[in-house]
Amino acid sequence: MDNLYLIIGLVASMAMIIVIVVLALRLSDGKRRLEDEKRSKDEALSMQKEGYEARLSELKTSHEKALSELKAQQEKAVAEQVAAVRAEMTSRTEEILKAREESLKTSAEASIKSITGVLDENVKAMKEAFEKNKETQTATSASLKTQLADAVASLQRQTVEIGSKADSLASAMRGSNKIQGDWGEVVLENMLKQEGMKEGRDYDAQTTLRDEGGTIALSEDEKRLRPDFVLHYPDGFDIIVDSKVNLSAYYDWTQASDEASRNDAMLRHLRAVKSLFWDFWGLEFAGEEESTAPSSILPGRSLEFGKSGCVGMTWLALMLAEARQLRIDAILVPGHMFFRVNGVNLEPNREGYYYSDEEYRKKYADGSWSGYEFRPLYKKQFLGLVAFDMGNYFLESNPENALAWYKIASEFFPAYPGVDKNRRLAIEKVDPRKSARVR
Secondary structure, three states: OHHHHHHHHHHHHHHHHHHHHHHHHHHHHHHHHHHHHHHHHHHHHHHHHHHHHHHHHHHHHHHHHHHHHHHHHHHHHHHHHHHHHHHHHHHHHHHHHHHHHHHHHHHHHHHHHHHHHHHHHHHHHHHHHHHHHHHHHHHHHHHHHHHHHHHHHHHHHHHHHHHHHHHHHHHHHHHOHHHHHHHHHHHHHHHHHHOOOOEOOOEEEOOOOEOOOOOEOEOOOOOEOOOOEEEEOOOOOEEEEOOOOOOHHHHHHHHOOOHHHHHHHHHHHHHHHHHHHHHHOOOEEOOOOOOOOHHHHOHHHHHHHOEEOHHHHHHHHHHHHHHOOOOOEEEEEOOEEEEEEOOEEEOOOOOOOOOOHHHHHHHOOOOOOOOOOOOOOOHHHHHHHHHHHHHHHHOOOOHHHHHHHHHHHHHHOOOOOOHHHHHHHHHHHHOHHHHHHHO
């Protein structure tokens, strides 16, 4: 029984295997048939595509050929139409231009005749007027020629007279003290008026001086004292101003043709100006001991006492230069001062010697050099140096006064060597305790 079951099971298994094999074979055959059908369809499609492409190429070629022929036909037709229109327009234009040319020719001939007729008449009238004007102009030219000759001769005479008067004036200005003085008075009075002063109120001109009792004041040689101007100050104080002019060297300077002559004339002019300080004011050069005194430094005191040192004379020169808008520089060397004009060093004395910087260096080589030598001093520096000298003068005799001067010097020229040191000395002399606090 068991064997029967086993046999049945084997038979069933074999049948199952056979069925599976048969199904597999059928599936394989179906797949192959499908592949063959697909391959056949692909080949048919490929052949159909090639046929379509060939047909499309033929259609495209045929279409392009037809389009080209059509375009050529259209261009030919258009060209023929343009040529026909152009020929027609040319013919019509020629006819119009020819007709217009005839019309313009006729109109121009009429206009020219009209114009030339009037022009002929005008030309004839102008010719007659020209002939008449020519005759008149000939007569007028002769008269003008005579008048011009007379005018030229008169101008030449006037030029000679002006030149002669100018020479006379220049000669008088150079040689006549009276004329130079009158000219100086005019210039001085113009300066006073430009400053807003009024004659009779702010100043009097050519007035005779009188004393308190009304008696006319006389000079040492018994002559009346008549200064050019007397300036009146609000506080009742009067200042006498006298104009002094020397133009000989100045004229030579304006006429100099070379630099050497110009410099020589300038030096002579400066000496002439300096002589006003020495001769007119009767100044004397202060000695070594007097040169640092206020009477030799301060301009007003110098003029009052008739003595001045190098600082005072330089100060007077700077004041005069500033009033006349001239450039004069104050130059410092150890223990001395002079002024410089146009690069030339001038001594502030009556002789007016001039030395080079090298000569000054040798002359004052043993002095105490401050570092400010040979450099033009600014106005504040110069005033500070003056205040320093005044402080030195009063340091022993009046230390309080000296201290006041040193204060001015420290404000105007604080960098000058010795200002701070001497100020401390003055403080010590005035109040030793305060000096200790300052230290």
